Amino acid sequence: MTLEVIQPGILSLLQDRGRFGRHRIGLTNGGPLDPHAFAWCNRLLDNDPNATVVEVSFGGARFRSRVDTFVCVTGATMPLRINNRELPRWAVHPVAAGDEISLDFADSGCRAYLGVADGFSVAPSFGSTATVMREAIGGLCGDKLRAGDLLTCAAVAQRKRHYLHPASQPRYQDRVTVRVIPGYQQARFSRLQQRRFFSHAYTVSERSDRMGYRLEGPAIHCDIGGILSEGICAGAVQIPADGQPIVLLNDRQTIGGYPKIGSALSLDTARLAQLRPGGIVHFAPVSPHGAHNALHLAHSQALRQPMLEHHL
Amino acid sequence: MELHSAGENALMLYLGDNASPAVAARVQAACKAVETALGDHLVDLVPSYASVLILYDPLLTDHLSVGHRVRRAVANLADVSDSQGRLVVLPVYYAPEAGADLEMLAQRAGLTPEQLIDLHAGTEYRVYAIGFAPGFAYLGQVDERIAAARLATPRLRVPRGAVAIADRQTAVYPAVSPGGWNLIGRCPTRMFDPTATPAMPVAVGDRVQFEPVDRARYLALGGEL
Numbered sequence: 001m002t003l004e005v006i007q008p009g010i011l012s013l014l015q016d017r018g019r020f021g022r023h024r025i026g027l028t029n030g031g032p033l034d035p036h037a038f039a040w041c042n043r044l045l046d047n048d049p050n051a052t053v054v055e056v057s058f059g060g061a062r063f064r065s066r067v068d069t070f071v072c073v074t075g076a077t078m079p080l081r082i083n084n085r086e087l088p089r090w091a092v093h094p095v096a097a098g099d100e101i102s103l104d105f106a107d108s109g110c111r112a113y114l115g116v117a118d119g120f121s122v123a124p125s126f127g128s129t130a131t132v133m134r135e136a137i138g139g140l141c142g143d144k145l146r147a148g149d150l151l152t153c154a155a156v157a158q159r160k161r162h163y164l165h166p167a168s169q170p171r172y173q174d175r176v177t178v179r180v181i182p183g184y185q186q187a188r189f190s191r192l193q194q195r196r197f198f199s200h201a202y203t204v205s206e207r208s209d210r211m212g213y214r215l216e217g218p219a220i221h222c223d224i225g226g227i228l229s230e231g232i233c234a235g236a237v238q239i240p241a242d243g244q245p246i247v248l249l250n251d252r253q254t255i256g257g258y259p260k261i262g263s264a265l266s267l268d269t270a271r272l273a274q275l276r277p278g279g280i281v282h283f284a285p286v287s288p289h290g291a292h293n294a295l296h297l298a299h300s301q302a303l304r305q306p307m308l309e310h311h312l
Numbered sequence: 313m314e315l316h317s318a319g320e321n322a323l324m325l326y327l328g329d330n331a332s333p334a335v336a337a338r339v340q341a342a343c344k345a346v347e348t349a350l351g352d353h354l355v356d357l358v359p360s361y362a363s364v365l366i367l368y369d370p371l372l373t374d375h376l377s378v379g380h381r382v383r384r385a386v387a388n389l390a391d392v393s394d395s396q397g398r399l400v401v402l403p404v405y406y407a408p409e410a411g412a413d414l415e416m417l418a419q420r421a422g423l424t425p426e427q428l429i430d431l432h433a434g435t436e437y438r439v440y441a442i443g444f445a446p447g448f449a450y451l452g453q454v455d456e457r458i459a460a461a462r463l464a465t466p467r468l469r470v471p472r473g474a475v476a477i478a479d480r481q482t483a484v485y486p487a488v489s490p491g492g493w494n495l496i497g498r499c500p501t502r503m504f505d506p507t508a509t510p511a512m513p514v515a516v517g518d519r520v521q522f523e524p525v526d527r528a529r530y531l532a533l534g535g536e537l
Contacts, residue, residue: 023358023367023505025512026446078417125506135446136487142424183317194434228331229441229450231365233322255360255443263319288375291320295370 001067002150003116009061009103014120014139014151016052019128023254029234030130030138031250033210033273034111035266036170036302037075041113044072044162044307050194050215051119052129053143056112058276061107063114064094066150070117070159076109076172076274084177091310092117109172109274117156121182132251134211161310168305174279178235178247178268179294184260188223189239196220197261197283202245204279210251211236213272215217215281219243222259237283247272265291267298313386315379321355323378325386331396331452331480335362336438340397340517341389349385350378352447359516360441361450397438397517402484404433404475404522405530406497409537411475413494414462421458428430430525431455432496437482438522446511447486447504451520454480473498473535477524486512500535 005012015038017033032038032055042051054061059078065071073080073089080089081102087093089112095101103112122129122139131139140149182194189197202217220243231254232238238246238258247264264272265286272281286294318324327342328335339359346366347354353373358365368378406429408414418428437451445449459480467490471474474485476493485491486503499522505511514520525533 021356023356023365024442024516025510026442026444026448126511137446153466181317183319228329228361228363229443230324230360230363233319233365233367235319255441256360263322265320288317288320292370292374295320299371300489 001155002152003120004064004066005145005147005149005151006064006100007060007062007147008145008149009056009059011057012061012145013055013131013133014122014129014145015055015131016129017050017283018130018250019126019132019138022126023231024147026254027126027135027137028132028252028254029250030070030128030132032111032113033250034075034113034270036270037111039302040064040164041072041074041115042119044074044090044164045115045117046160046162047115047117047119048151051115052122053113053115053119054151056114057110059103059112061114062102063101065099065157066097067153068096069153069156070094071101072115074114075112076106078103078106078112086229088163090169092161093147094161104230106172107243110275110276116153117159118154121152121154134251151224162307163310164305165308172271172274174275175266175282176271176275176279177282177284178272179265179291180262180283181265181288181291182262182285184236184262185222185224185227186261188259189220189261190223193220193222194261197245198285202281202283204275204277204281205244206277210249212248212252213275215245217244220245220261224259225258227259229255231258232260233263235266235269236260236263237262249273265294267294280298288309315382317368317375318365321367323366323368323375323382325364325366325382326362327364331361331440333438336440336517338389339364342386344496345385345389345501346382347349353378358443360443360482377422386456397519399519399521400514401521401523402499403525403530403533404497404499405527405535406432406475406524407527410498411496414496417458417460417477417494417496420460423457425473428458428496431458432477432482433522433524435468439514439518439520441479442512442516445486445489449483449512449514449520451482451505452480454482460494466490470495471498471536473500473503475499498530498537500533519524
């Protein structure tokens with residue numbers, strides 16, 4: 001029992017929460033660029049929070065169900081059609097064998113999550129199904145989805161028709177503020193350079209991908225050209241020799257030798273990864289205390305946000 | 313010892329400012345101590361030349377508690393002796409057909425290819441870090457006489473098993489990839505095999521010795537040309 005990929009769109013990848021605890025053999029995390037939308041997809045479906053879904057970037061993907069089950073799409077506003085009928089996202093819908101599911105190009109945002117009841121069944125590599133193409137690991141043979149791929153999933157007859165109230169759904173803007181905890185080689189950037197970084201707008205470059213979002217704007221000068229290679233955490237803001245910041249994301253290399261000015265909050269990199277090239281980014285400094293507080297607030301708010309249910 | 317904030321779920325521990333066996337031993341000892349001190353709160357560790365990136369679960373603990381526990385764990389580490397690590401022997405077929413830059417590198421160093429091979433295989437290396445790609449182990453230090461700058465234009469395709477030098481580091485490419493290091497030979501041992509347990513023959517802190525083998529032996533060990 002499967003979902004067949006008719007058209008994969010620009011980039012569609014199987015993802016669970018990500019691969020953790022494997023940095024010591026050089027494996028990165030992978031996982032959803034927007035963990036917030038990913039988590040809601042599985043939550044609305046009553047799935048395990050780590051269930052495997054498809055992350056669709058930019059849109060243009062079509063699938064055919066070969067099984068009776070339920071699907072849900074969250075994230076970027078890619079018009080969702082089932083058998084050519086447009087249906088709301090952030091809601092669980094039944095599909096029957098033979099139905100066609102399509103996600104058109106996004107109106108706003110960049111990453112959407114297509115989940116099925118009980119998730120896609122994928123053999124994990126190193127404890128996770130997350131696809132990292134650079135490492136050729138996870139998903140189906142470590143690669144993006146291609147036309148004809150068959151995604152195994154269960155036949156499911158009953159599932160609550162949960163949906164998230166439209167007022168609770170995120171609005172994806174073309175401008176985000178990314179909070180950054182100064183750290184790492186922060187002291188190697190003069191006060192003037194730090195002020196420049198936090199006071200100017202940057203534009204998302206065409207060369208942004210799952211490894212990192214490259215930004216264009218006023219160059220930031222660092223007193224040193226490189227450092228002894230060291231670990232890089234998700235969200236680290238690297239400043240290479242040309243002074244153009246790179247915010248490192250899920251598929252980043254685990255170690256590197258460029259100076260870093262700080263590290264972005266995961267809540268904000270989720271929004272950053274919803275920007276398309278040309279999107280505008282502002283950076284704001286935040287203390288480790290402030291970051292911890294923001295993270296816990298967002299976590300408890302998400303747990304309290306009610307799911308509504310269609311009774312049909 | 314310095315401990316810096318590195319993100320909402322990360323602290324960076326600096327244990328020195330250069331790559332040396334003594335610092336590498338401290339990095340190894342610190343990893344073990346931090347693992348014990350943090351238990352389930354620890355998500356991952358990234359040891360490197362002179363630092364350890366400590367990743368914790370920010371929903372279970374916070375930077376203050378982690379910082380406190382790390383400082384205490386590492387303080388007791390002061391007189392750690394140089395832990396020797398395992399010795400892993402890796403066979404290498406050194407030849408122009410296996411290492412495109414071997415002759416050029418020897419010539420630039422004013423050595424014969426045989427002398428370069430003796431220097432490369434006559435040094436015991438330590439695994440300082442693993443990264444760049446799955447299974448890519450940074451080994452140091454290469455004898456000063458054969459240290460070499462990276463290629464001005466990286467190759468688009470370096471074969472799996474390529475043994476290479478960049479600055480005073482050497483490595484075996486775990487998979488086909490682009491690369492700018494100088495190629496001197498090839499190793500038939502798989503440096504990263506997702507189906508094997510463990511997936512890598514070496515870990516950070518291990519020692520590595522290269523053993524020259526001839527063409528026939530290289531092929532018999534599963535090497536490809």
